[in-house]
Amino acid sequence: VDVKTAYVPGVDSFAIKMSGGFFDNPKIGLPSLGGLMVLFSSKTGVLEALLLDNGYLTDIRTAAAGAVVAKNLARDNASAVTIIGGGLQARLQLEAMCLVRPVKTAKIWARNIEQAKTAAQELAERLTIEVTATSDAAAAVGSADIVVTTTPATQPLVKCDWLRPGQLVIAMGSDNTHKNEVEAAALGKADLFVCDRQSQCERLGELHHAIEAGVMSAQSDYPELGQIVSGVHPGRSSDGQLIVCDLTGTGVQDTAIATLAFARCLDAGAGQDFDS
Numbered sequence: 705v706d707v708k709t710a711y712v713p714g715v716d717s718f719a720i721k722m723s724g725g726f727f728d729n730p731k732i733g734l735p736s737l738g739g740l741m742v743l744f745s746s747k748t749g750v751l752e753a754l755l756l757d758n759g760y761l762t763d764i765r766t767a768a769a770g771a772v773v774a775k776n777l778a779r780d781n782a783s784a785v786t787i788i789g790g791g792l793q794a795r796l797q798l799e800a801m802c803l804v805r806p807v808k809t810a811k812i813w814a815r816n817i818e819q820a821k822t823a824a825q826e827l828a829e830r831l832t833i834e835v836t837a838t839s840d841a842a843a844a845v846g847s848a849d850i851v852v853t854t855t856p857a858t859q860p861l862v863k864c865d866w867l868r869p870g871q872l873v874i875a876m877g878s879d880n881t882h883k884n885e886v887e888a889a890a891l892g893k894a895d896l897f898v899c900d901r902q903s904q905c906e907r908l909g910e911l912h913h914a915i916e917a918g919v920m921s922a923q924s925d926y927p928e929l930g931q932i933v934s935g936v937h938p939g940r941s942s943d944g945q946l947i948v949c950d951l952t953g954t955g956v957q958d959t960a961i962a963t964l965a966f967a968r969c970l971d972a973g974a975g976q977d978f979d980s
Contacts, residue, residue, distance in 0.1 A: 706739075706879070710955030717743050717752055719962035721955070723762055725880075727856045736791065736856075737762065741962045751980065753966045765961040766953060767796035769900070769929075770874050773949045774850055775804040776932050777898065777940050778872045782849035783808040788841070788861055788885065789854035790814030790823040793876065797852045798827055798835070810835045811844040815855075842866050853877050853885040864889035869944045875910045879952045886910050886948065888917035894948040896940065900929045901954050909950040 709720040723739030730736060741761060743753040755761065774782070782805045787794045790812055801807050810833065814820035820837035828835040838844045845851050845866040852874045853862060864887045867873065873894075877885050891897055891914040905911040906922055914920040927937040929949070940947060969975045 706953075708953065708955040708958050710959045711746060712956055712959050715959060715963055716746055717959070717963050717966065718746050719743050719755075719955075719959040721762065721958040721962070723759060725856065730791075735759065741958060741965075743962050743966055753962075753969070753975070755962055755965060757965070761961045761965055762953075762958070763792060763796055765957045766793060766876060766951075767800040768961075769951055769953070769957060770797045770852055770876060771800035771804045772933065773874050773898075773929065773951065774801050774872065776929075777896075777947050777949060778805055778850050779870060779940070779943050781806065782872065784848050785810040785850045785852065786844040786848035787812050787823075787852050787854060788814070788845075789877070790816060790819035790837075791854065793854040794852075795823055795827055797854055797874075797876065799831065801850060801852070802831055802833070805850070807831075808833060811838045811848070812836070813838050813841045813844045815861075850874065855885055856883055857885045858882050860884055860887040862886045862890065864893050867893060867946055869895075869946050871946050873946075873948045875948065875950050878909050878913075878950070880908055881912065883908075884910065884913050888914040888919045891948055891950075892919035893946065895945040896927070896947045897950070898927050898929060898932060898939075898947065899950040900952060902926050902928060904952050904954070905950045909952040910948075911950050 706723045711718045719741045721741045727736045737759040739759045741755040812820045812824045824835045824837040850872045855877045875886050899905040915922050931937040932939045
């Protein structure tokens, strides 16, 4: 179970999110992720809203984070995407990519090929681009401009030797100490490594495994996504750079989307008032 929170200066509310991850649930017809968000006033601490979203807001903000990375770190002409994974987040990531880059083709690889085929068919119909399922992970990764990993894997699915100059790899799934989607050597191979929050990635993310493997150093300062977006760090400096971005998910994202959702609910007159 994951619990995240963050206060953002200038924002009137802050969220506390409780999210469970039970990755065998699909075997019994249930989603892997769930949860809820609670919104409090930043000024008084008074409860403002209970958002019973069942993980929906987390799904959306996670996909949005991938799009932010692609917008700021992918080549402008990046048009081929490979998604590792065939679940809901795989679908949302590709949809988000299409909003920020001129995606023309996409490949879906999953450990369950039937799941990949289903996702590919649904996405092709929804996005009206060429989306295909593949059983060849190496070829799919090697041919992509953008690679997004969306699984709870505990052993690397993306190998260092598969990567080439100019690519952007976005690792989304490694948000706990035992999760690992990208071979540690790939982080060392990258011309630029970016994380969402270094202190967190050192404990939970792909960076955590790369430090353990001796490929990366905990004493080094790596640019964070916020620094890229704000212009503090220049980000991609050439089309030939191989960039790896490690996203473990932050409380800032949860506060941002919970605050937005609450505002939209108020505007729409949605929700139900209750006294406590």
